[in-house]
Amino acid sequence: MRDKTTPVAAPLVTGLCLAALTVTGLPAAVATASAPADQAPRTWRVGPDRALTTPSEAAAVAGDGDRVLIDAGTYVGDVAVWTQDDLTLRGDGGRAHLQAGGNNAQGKAIWVVAGDRTRVDRIELSGATVPDGNGAGIRQEGDDLTVTRSWFHHNQNGILTGAAPDSDVVVRRSRFFRNGAGDGYTHHLYVGAVRSLTVTGSWLWGADVGHELKSRAARNTIVGNRISDRDGTASYSVDLPNGGRSLVAGNVVVQGPRSENSTLVSYGAEGLTHRSRQLWVVHNTFVNRRPTGTFVSLAAGSRAHLRNNLLVGPGDLTTLAGAEARGNRRVGAGGFVRPGADDFRLRAGSPAIDRAVRVPRRWRPRWEYAHPTRQVRRRAVGRPDLGAHERR
Template sequence: MDALIHIKRFSLAHTILLLVFLHWAGASHALPAATTAQTLQVGPERVLTTPSMAARLARSGDTIEIDAGVYANDYVTWAQDDITIRGVGGLAHLKSSGNISNGKAIWIVAGKNALIENIEFSGAKVQDSNGAGIRHESGNLTLRNTYFHHNEFSILTGGDREASLVIEDSRFFRQKRAGRFSHGLYIGELGRFSITGSHIMGTDRGHQIKSRARENHIRYNRIEDIPGGNSSRLVDLPNCGLSFVVGNDLHQADSTQNVDAIGYGAEGCDDRSAQERQLFVVNNTFVNEAWNGALVRNHAGGDVSVFNNLTYGRGRFLLGKGEKANNYFVNLSHRRPGSWLPPRKAKAVDGGRELDSHGGTALLPDRVFVLPVGTAARKVHGRLDAGSQELPQ
């Protein structure tokens, strides 16, 4: 039996060495670089059984396909440029059950351009309580149909102003740290951050989204507390940034840690240009179960515009300096369970105003969030309704 195990291990080791040789030999003898990209397949029944094995072989431009299933305590640094990593046949689940050995994240992304899709991350924790599903250290990263849950943080990014993060159609649930607050998404001082069609909920005591990026696009998402939830702000932009918060479903529980849903400039914006001190909050529906509060709190005195929003509950639309118009309150008791639509006879119906684009970026919504993730076209009947969803005829 021992001899058989030895033979299997010997065979696997030599197979991997052969793959390494062929992979790199192909690169040295290929003609144009564009033709050298290869696809590496990962799965329990394949030669490469874990993502970390593929990472040791992968080169810039490659695609890594990971079979659906659970990959336990497998930690990777992706340093390649122009790389695609995707789950196939369902979500590939990267599950951590103890302190992560690299002290940072299940996956560290450090290449120039990366696309990650159909991947699930859970259980990330480290000794200093800053463990993440993904640590984004540099370059442009796109996440599509990813699922982060029960981590200390879902995503932590660095402060590379040349870098960007794009998130599409993804889920974030119950990020939590023992004895400390957590943020659902924590974005550093990137050049650009965008999230669309995604569902963020259940963050423990911290902000659901916190971003220090120079430019932020938060469109067509559902950002909400769970029943009895204790998150702080739904969106916190502490250093301002040119920011667009458009067409989102927003929910705040009565047990929230902070009654202001969106914060702007709370930690100072002195190093930001006039262009980077502009916030547009347009066509969102805010379900506010708290006793008071505001949809937007402007700490910095930047140029804040709040238009076409609908609030179920109490509070203000804007606290601090800024312009507001065509915003409507509806009594919380008039909301149908689970609905984000305005009541049929509410002033919010056909109550939106037309808005010009800003610097080539549309301010008015053309899509709506749909469960479980994603967006659909917004069908306007007559004039635009206030809020995130359009009342059907």
Template sequence: MKAALVIFAFVVPAQAAVLEVGSGTAFSLPSAAIAAAKPGDTVHIAAGSYRDCAAWTVDDLTIEGENGTVLREAICQGAGIFVVNAPNAIIRNISFEGASIAEGNGSGIRANGQRLLVEHCSFRNNQDGILTANNGGAELIVRDSRFEKNGACLPNKGCAHGIYAGVITRLRVETSHFRDAVAGHYIKSRARRTEVIGNRIEDGDSGRSSYLIDLPNGGALEMTGNTLQKGPRTENPTAAVILGEEGDKRPAGPVTISDNIFRNDGPPTIFVRNDAKSPALLSGNKITGKVRLLVGRGAVD
């Protein structure tokens, strides 16, 4: 946690301004305020539904909404509702809804920079909730956010997911809620290190997810204190958590999976399938339903 705080302790210029968006303010649309912002500024978006999108390169912006701030359906740069091309950004208290493009990976947020913090946000009915570029030095932290009815799998286009982290240094997802996937995985990560801490990830009765968590190229994983459920309508009953099934391309790192609660309400499944070179160390997990705890390298304490 301390590392995350250091990462996002941006240097804010003394002249930093707050740009207000909403009825009776200088800016009627978020995109207009973001276009006018300077490094270190904050864009504050009043509650309301905005059919708008924005892409920016200005560094160290904070984009924040209120309860009831919704950006929906509009797509910038053929990619997403927010396209973050700046090195550093903070986004909080905004709902992103209905991001869809023909390629099948329209995103609530497309993260192309180095460091992005997303907190207290909601992602609903998007193809990808958040999608990152392949950027080896980048970090994405998602905190206290909600992902519902995201995901897509289109013929010859691949699949989109709740969160899809490309080849980055670190993905951290904490105290967030994922449910009712339309398709794909709730979290897919090609990061060197993935941290999944204290989340609730569940299909419910109607979610059609494939895996709950997928690290297709292996890497380090810290997964602790989560509550997980695989439902009766899952499109892939084989496993809940899987590592290395597309080739073990990330550097080997510790894989610790501890103190999670997992319930399987669908066909028999595997809690953790590990095809990566790093052994998975499982401890203190509480499992119910027809579940095999571990297949592949590792040990259960």
């Protein structure tokens, strides 16, 4: 599958207050440019009843290390470029909803994040579309991005990052739904060739043709999430096209009946270009609601370890003959709490209880998903259970 990773830049939308523009109509103390390097970080407050009424106005005045607290509410048509380093962007009093409303920054996204070490918390971004079809809620161009408690929906891409070999991307307790342009090139979460990606405690569902999660990172840690097509047409649930040192553990992964690809997890489909070809797929609950499928597709040369996974529905465990596979078990839907609602916690008497084989400590899932978008410590009493959840 081809991907458009470097969209052609379109002209900046006019009439918007972006980081490169000067704020007008504000008190002098507020409209001053970013603070000198020796000045302590500032906190900027944004809201309809404040001096800074939109996030783009804060983008024009904030400095490195500052905090931007955005009042909960909906901001329609406001887009921004953030160039500062060590910046915190946080919804205050609830999620701040940035609704594109037909606008975009630099032909790329609602927010273009060009600074390094940015933290985004309790932000909702929706409706990002651009002429080349590769628009994103967040387009990450700097190094290091941490996103927590945030929502991305009805965008062409949820989050899209470029290639940055020294960058670490972390997503925790966030939701991605109804993203994708329906062309197969756009995804909920599309991470380029960065150093590492970590996704935990998050809920990804209903991608439009594209993948629920796609990562070209050299290291991937995907632990304790719910990844479900539901009624969507997503392709792969998890796509790691270039390999890399990867852990896929403690996830509930549900392939829906309308999925356009019968594989749930794909590793190395576009060539094992990373130095490490090691993949651990452990303690997941995989559900296939198509008539056929493959739970884990592996490129030749993969060093894969598949242990303690529960398989629900038809399909082959893997495509690679000789892959190390232990403790995986196919079960029916009757041993789960509410499988029709994607709740695959174990019922008493499940054949998955106390059946796990040994997994090296460094590859065990430390967390399990708690709906919605939370994570709890996974603690086994005696021998661990199979699948994504310990019976409590």
